Amino acid sequence: MRIFVTGASGWIGSAAVPELLAAGHEVAGLARSDTSADALLAAGARVHRGSLDDLDSLRSGAEEADGVLHLAFKHDFDAYASSGLAERAAVETMLGALEGTDKPFLFASGLALLAAGRIATERDASPFSGPESPRGGAEQLALSAADRGVRPVALRFAPTVHGAGDHGFTAVLADIARRTGVAGYVGDGSNRWPAVHRSDAGRLIALAMDEALAGAPALPVVHAVAEEGLPTRAxxxxxxxxxxxxxxxxxxxxxxxxxxxxxxxxxxxxxASSALTRERLGWTPSGPTLFEDIAAGAYSAAPVSR
Ligand SMILES: NC(=O)c1ccc[n+]([C@@H]2O[C@H](COP(=O)([O-])OP(=O)(O)OC[C@H]3O[C@@H](n4cnc5c(N)ncnc54)[C@H](OP(=O)(O)O)[C@@H]3O)[C@@H](O)[C@H]2O)c1
Structure with a gap:
């Protein structure tokens, strides 16, 4: 099958693309620069030129595909509201292109505020509704498109998708620790973060895509979580x-x-738990834990680019 992948050149996308190719799919990756296009070609994907700001490029990419994997996101956390609006516009555009086709639309989401005081599961609904909410309320918007002949699947990634070369949250924490001379946690540090290794996330995405290509998943939410909740103090x-x-x-x-x-x-x-995801997709995380990655030096000299 032909899969259109936005964010194919990113941290998670570049782990998902080889898994999709290995599963026998053809990948067309969105590229906004020559550097990203070259990386996609080197990975064995085709290039679909465009960007999140070019909605026509997203529309045509989705129309030409048998399934869409949407991972691109504007990681400008100082302008998070406008990133959310761009996310909503991108998601609305691709859902429009897929409407009535019964094709899969897998999209990145997160685990924030799903279940105060307990372990969130795939059955917990995103509380974010409307364009002004975090990530533009895109999860609710996309999941509601199941009524419109689309097969949406929310890929809720742990806040740290870790590994050597990571430039995400754990790399930023390491950078702050280097800069301030203190590895800090907030308050008593008993609040917990889930974690997943990038290789496990990539494998899970390909499994979820194959499930959605075969039929509409009864539970359209996947938790990319290997470790349920590591205390931030640890x-x-x-x-x-x-x-x-x-x-x-x-x-x-x-x-x-x-x-x-x-x-x-x-x-x-x-x-957050991934028990339902593991059972449904036969996914068993096997990559290093976050602490193994940190101890092995994955964050000892990590560059930060977002
Ligand atoms: N990594 C994590 O720990 C984590 C945790 C929770 C959720 N997530 C979510 O998972 C998704 C993938 O994350 P990631 O870590 O792989 O992100 P990333 O490494 O920052 O990659 C972002 C991707 O989006 C593309 N992109 C950004 N702005 C774009 C634009 N204006 N037009 C077209 N493409 C654009 C980038 O393309 P270029 O190559 O051209 O820059 C890159 O391919 C995101 O939605 C993220 O919020 C990630």
Whole structure:
């Protein structure tokens, strides 16, 4: 099958593309630059030129495909509202192109605020509704398109999809620790973050795509979660040890100053289960744990580009 992939050149996309190719699919990846186009060609994908700001390119990419994997996102956390609006516009456009076709639309989402005080499951609905909400309320919008002849599947990634070369949240935490000389956590650091290795996330995406190509999934949510909830205090301690800096509590009222935009995310308690995902898709994470990656030096000199 031909799969249109936005964000194919990104951290998760570049792990998903080889898995989709290995499953026998043809991949057309969205590329907004020559660098991204070259990376896609080298990976064995075709190139579909365009960008999140060029809705026609998203429409044609979706129309020409048997299924869509949408991973591109504007990771400008200082302008998060406009990233959300762009996400909503992109999702609306591709859903429009797929309407009435019964084709899969797999899209990236997150685990924030699904279930206060308990472990979130795939059955918990996203609380974010409307264009002004985080990620433009795209999860609710897309899942409601099941009524319009589309097979939407929310891929809820753990906040750290980790591994050597990561430039996501854990890399930013490491960068802050290097810069401030302290591996901080917020308050008592008992709030938990789930984690998944990038290789496991890539494999899971291909499994979810094949499930959705075969028929509309009864439960259209996938949790890319290998570890349910690591205390953020322990994450900070692991980073501190790897970087040779002390670990310290940062009072909640100083979190924004210390961590910048990441403060709100690193304060969140968002444990999540993937039991239903594992059972349904036969997925067993086998990559390194977050602490194994940190101890192996994956974050000891990580560049940060977002
Ligand atoms: N990584 C994580 O830990 C994590 C955790 C939870 C959720 N997620 C979500 O999972 C998805 C994939 O994340 P990721 O870590 O793979 O992101 P990433 O490494 O930052 O890659 C982002 C991708 O989006 C593309 N992109 C960004 N702006 C674009 C634009 N204006 N037009 C076209 N393409 C654009 C990038 O293309 P270029 O190559 O041209 O830059 C790149 O392929 C995102 O929705 C993210 O929010 C990730």
């Amino acid at each position: 994450i900070a301690a692991a980073l501190g040890e790897a970087l040779g800096v002390p670990t310290a509590s940062i009072p909640a009222e100083e979190a924004a100053d210390h961590f910048g935009w990441l403060g709100a995310f690193f304060s969140a308690d968002i444990p």
